[in-house]
Amino acid sequence: MKKIIIAPDSFKESFSALEAATAIEKGFKQVFPDATYLKIPMADGGEGTVESLADALNGELRTIQVTGPLGNKVEATYALAKQEEVAVIEMASASGLHHVPQDQRNPLITTTYGTGELVVDALKNGATRIILGLGGSATNDGGAGMAQALGIKLLDENGHSIKHGGGALHTLHRIDTRGADPLLAQAKIEVASDVENPLLGENGATAIYGPQKGATTPEIRAQLENGLTHFARVVDRQLGMDIRDTPGAGAAGGLGAGLLAFVNPRMASGVTLILEITRFQEKVSNADLVITGEGRLDYQSIFGKTPIGVARAAKQDNIPVIALAGQLGHGYEAIYKHGIDAAYSLVPGAIPLEDAMKNGLTYLEELSRNIAMTWKLGKDK
Structure with a gap:
């Protein structure tokens, strides 16, 4: 049975870390209904x-x-x-x-x-x-x-x-x-x-x-x-x-x-303190996949932001990490050198900001379902 850790930060001004984790879980359950899911809402010491x-x-x-x-x-x-x-x-x-x-x-x-x-x-x-x-x-x-x-x-x-x-x-x-x-x-x-x-x-x-x-x-x-x-x-x-x-x-x-x-x-x-207090390293042991994310991923994300902290912890056990974001900003590719294996933007295309914020949880669930299906196809080979 697969063990999937879901550990996002909040998507600022849109939804909380727990809401994000729940939407991701819903999307993955459509493809892996029998997997074990562990939601660990994260933060980096700031808002949320x-x-x-x-x-x-x-x-x-x-x-x-x-x-x-x-x-x-x-x-x-x-x-x-x-x-x-x-x-x-x-x-x-x-x-x-x-x-x-x-x-x-x-x-x-x-x-x-x-x-x-x-x-x-x-x-x-x-x-x-x-x-x-x-x-x-x-x-x-x-x-x-x-x-x-x-x-x-x-x-x-x-x-x-x-x-x-x-x-x-x-x-x-x-x-x-x-x-x-x-x-x-x-x-x-x-x-x-x-x-x-x-x-x-x-x-x-x-x-x-x-x-x-x-x-x-x-x-x-x-x-x-x-x-x-x-x-x-x-x-x-x-x-x-x-x-x-x-x-x-x-x-x-x-x-x-x-x-x-x-x-x-x-x-x-x-993020170091949050990882410690949630006993993340202990919980991530033997996981098959870690999913993290936040509102925006860019070059600045490598400087102490939640997804990077989560990814570095997961990589101590050689676990693959997927990051989801409301937006992939300039220089986001730098995250691939810090433990994240793949990153996705949750919006389906060019849409108004108001739409993205209003329907973000729906888009996050749909994206998670598609990622799960892609991951399943890779596992089935």
């Missing part, structure tokens, strides 16, 4: 990670009210798999740019406090391993807000807590970690991010990502950079940790740096 991991681990989606980037209350959702004692959090759910209207974007005042509240809630609900996806942030506070939510005191020269936002970092005088949530010491924090920017400088958090968050003038960017520089200096002086040049420290407005300073996380690519 929470939903994919909840599906893969039979976890639940937990929605709570937290402090949004502007200090107002927002709803944020994370995945909690109680049996595995694992929580999966996307920082953007609490502190993302989508929570801030275009005309109110101002990284001088936006905070990561809500992200810290999500971590605290996960700890209180039994999580001992937390996967934290970075990206899409509205903030540039170096993770100061998150630290405060975790019970770490960031004090000015008068002993008062510093205000929220990157514009207040220059007032930091002393760090007091004694009030940190005690559950942190028992937890393993793992950061899923493919951003390797340092905290400071021309490739740092402010210079590269600040403008899209509202740092639109040189004056604002200078204020933010000075604040992060001061923040890093105090961390180095009091905690003995230099967070300025560590790859990934600049992710999510310096949240990467704050995590390094306060929770000693493991930093890894998103």
Whole structure:
């Protein structure tokens, strides 16, 4: 009996990873009704990670009210798999740019406090391993807000807590970690991010990502950079940790740096963590075929995207890999050097984008059926 692993990412703005996996399974079952199918919804740490991991681990989606980037209350959702004692959090759910209207974007005042509240809630609900996806942030506070939510005191020269936002970092005088949530010491924090920017400088958090968050003038960017520089200096002086040049420290407005300073996380690519937490390598053993995919495959896909991570894992057991995509973009042929044996675009021809997005699952099922038939013909020879 054939064993087929179906492990796609989401097709952005069209359908989730689980929906994609289900459509692929339906198509293949028309040709191989008796095969064993194992659906493993995947992600790479960005958008869709929470939903994919909840599906893969039979976890639940937990929605709570937290402090949004502007200090107002927002709803944020994370995945909690109680049996595995694992929580999966996307920082953007609490502190993302989508929570801030275009005309109110101002990284001088936006905070990561809500992200810290999500971590605290996960700890209180039994999580001992937390996967934290970075990206899409509205903030540039170096993770100061998150630290405060975790019970770490960031004090000015008068002993008062510093205000929220990157514009207040220059007032930091002393760090007091004694009030940190005690559950942190028992937890393993793992950061899923493919951003390797340092905290400071021309490739740092402010210079590269600040403008899209509202740092639109040189004056604002200078204020933010000075604040992060001061923040890093105090961390180095009091905690003995230099967070300025560590790859990934600049992710999510310096949240990467704050995590390094306060929770000693493991930093890894998103797809690597997802493969580990879903026990992909164990599940793929003795499979006859692996099917993966996402919305678009192109040259950039080889840099940490889900299909490549899946393919490399499958190739450790010499299993053939087929990738399906909404679109095969420029230079997609590079994927063939990274474990993918064949790639297909799911649209049947030149069609309007609206049609492709509306009927994508149907096209995906039909394409999967045709691929299955082709594979069957090859097997029958």
